[in-house]
Amino acid sequence: MVVIGAGPAGLLAAREAALRGCSVLVLEEHKEVGRPDHCAGLLSTSGLATLGLRPPSSVIQNHVKGARIHSPSGHSILIERGQREALVVDRALFDQWLAERATDAGAVVRVEAHVSRLLKRGRAVAGVRLRDGTEMPSRLVIDGEGSRGVLVREAGLLPVPKRNRLPAYQVEVRGANVDEEVVQMFYGRRVAPGFFAWIIPLGDGRARVGVAAKSRARQRLLWAMKHHPPMRTRLEQATIERGYGGVVLVGMPIPRTVTHGMLVVGDAAGIVKATTGGGVIIGGGAAIIAGRVATKATRSADLSLKTLAEYEHSWRALYIRDLRAMYVVQRLLAALTDRGMDELVASVDELGLVSVVRQSGDMDRQGRVIAQLLRNPKSYLAALRAIGHVNLAQL
Ligand SMILES: Cc1cc2nc3c(=O)[nH]c(=O)nc-3n(C[C@H](O)[C@H](O)[C@H](O)COP(=O)(O)OP(=O)(O)OC[C@H]3O[C@@H](n4cnc5c(N)ncnc54)[C@H](O)[C@@H]3O)c2cc1C
Incomplete structure (x- = not known):
């Protein structure tokens, strides 16, 4: 199995598959895993x-x-x-540590290996071609190329919109x-x-x-x-x-993260918290599922879309409610005028946000906090006040 990209998503998927006995090759375009880094960590x-x-x-x-x-x-x-x-x-060192874990599990990580194209058999992805012309056929490709999403588009899927x-x-x-x-x-x-x-x-x-x-x-x-x-x-x-x-x-994740011969993971799939842009944990959780489903499919030689779609069903079942709630909150925050944002921050005490966070706060799965806030009638009053300061054109 080929994994494109030695970021957290690609590496977590690779380790999971390698641990389960799959032969896994991770291709990373840069000279060193984790560099250049761009994350707050x-x-x-x-x-x-x-x-x-x-x-x-x-x-x-x-x-x-x-x-x-x-x-x-x-x-x-x-x-x-x-x-x-x-x-x-330190994100560079974190990614390098994830790469070590993946190689300890049996995966091979190759640097300076830029995937320039996908190989296709009909509409199905059937491997990758490197920039130096080397072709690497593979029954299954996991695309963890990050936010660019170039290969997602080439596979016939919709990438994260601009x-x-x-x-x-x-x-x-x-x-x-x-x-x-x-x-x-x-x-x-x-x-x-x-x-x-x-x-x-x-x-x-x-x-x-x-x-x-x-x-x-x-x-x-x-x-x-x-x-x-x-x-x-x-x-x-x-x-x-x-x-x-x-x-x-x-935004929200891309509409489909699975196609014939390929699973899309991490930022390439848009699996991030819209409220903060953080994608290492939730994207990583989904990528581990991808590693499991990919192993099951390759070992049973059943690479049908139905089998691969287990990845999509499982990560959506686990995360989509939280991702949707965070997306709605992000859209509202982005549309608020400064006055609306001031009012919202001023109403935090009234809403009891701090105690809600104390009870059920989760940095990654913020859906529970959002749902609990919505159970408080005062939220609607605060929302009504803030809505007076929404720039509708930004929604
Ligand atoms: C400024 C900033 C701050 C952030 N802060 C946080 C934070 O604090 N916490 C958090 O959880 N998230 C944060 N994020 C988001 C986080 O960085 C991403 O969600 C995470 O890195 C996604 O992991 P990934 O493996 O999907 O992609 P990436 O980490 O982007 O890894 C993709 C890898 O694929 C390689 N690659 C791409 N194309 C190819 C190709 N064609 N061939 C071979 N290799 C290729 C790249 O070189 C890269 O190594 C931040 C993002 C930014 C921009």
Whole structure:
């Protein structure tokens, strides 16, 4: 079996299949797994546990307890449960650790192997062709190429649409004045229209600072670090060590993640939390299912669409309600004017959000929190107030 891309999704699928006795080759275009990196590296401890992952200390940069949400006018609320909720990892080292686990299980990871085309037999995917012309026939391909989705389209599936891909820019700084256990999220049309900006502490005054927005992410980030008061006060002594761009996905998964001869995993399938763009945990969970289904299909020599579709049914059964709820919330937040966002943050106490999060908060599967909030009649009043500040054109 061939897996395209040595990101978390491809590697988790590869390990799962290799553990079950499948012969697996992972093809990664870059010289080194994990580089260049583009991620903020914030991963929930509960999510990692559900994937059976305990990253070694060499990969972990920090632990965080909660998040402070800043409204456009500078009001803020702290959401936390008094316990370590998440790890901040060095994503390059994290991916390399996942690659080691996959190779320990028997998979082969080949770097500098750029897949330029899919081989086809009729409409079915039948392997890959590398940029150097090498052809690699394979009865089954797992596509973990990330957010670009070029090969998804070539397979005849619909990739993540452009409108759901937000440009992002992130810098790593030294000398930040931040609470080392709290992630900061900044909302507002000037800072990050359509999404938010963040500061993720790495310990010892180091931090990852980023913006994803509808456009001009880099300019917005550099502006906000200097001029947006809640960011400026935390960053005025900071020096930038390096910066890098990326693409954050904010939509729903693609309509079909399975076709003849191919399963699509991770960002390529759009399996991400629309509220934060985070895809390592949920995308990884779905990818593990892909590894299992792929093994079952290849070992029983039943590569029918019906057998492969078990992947699609299983991951949707597990995650689609949460993904849908997070998508709706993201669309509403993106459409709120600054005034509406200010009102929403101001009504957090009234809605009892902090205690709902304490009871049933889950960083990855936010559907439960959203459903519980909707059971509170005050939510409708807050929503009605906020709806007066929705820009309908943005919905
Ligand atoms: C700025 C930013 C911050 C983020 N922060 C977080 C966060 O804090 N937490 C979180 O969970 N998620 C975060 N994400 C999202 C997260 O990075 C993705 O969801 C995750 O990396 C998806 O994993 P993947 O394996 O699907 O794809 P990727 O990690 O993108 O891996 C795809 C791999 O495939 C390779 N590849 C692509 N095309 C080919 C080809 N044709 N041939 C061979 N190899 C190929 C690529 O080189 C890459 O190594 C962030 C994203 C961005 C942009």
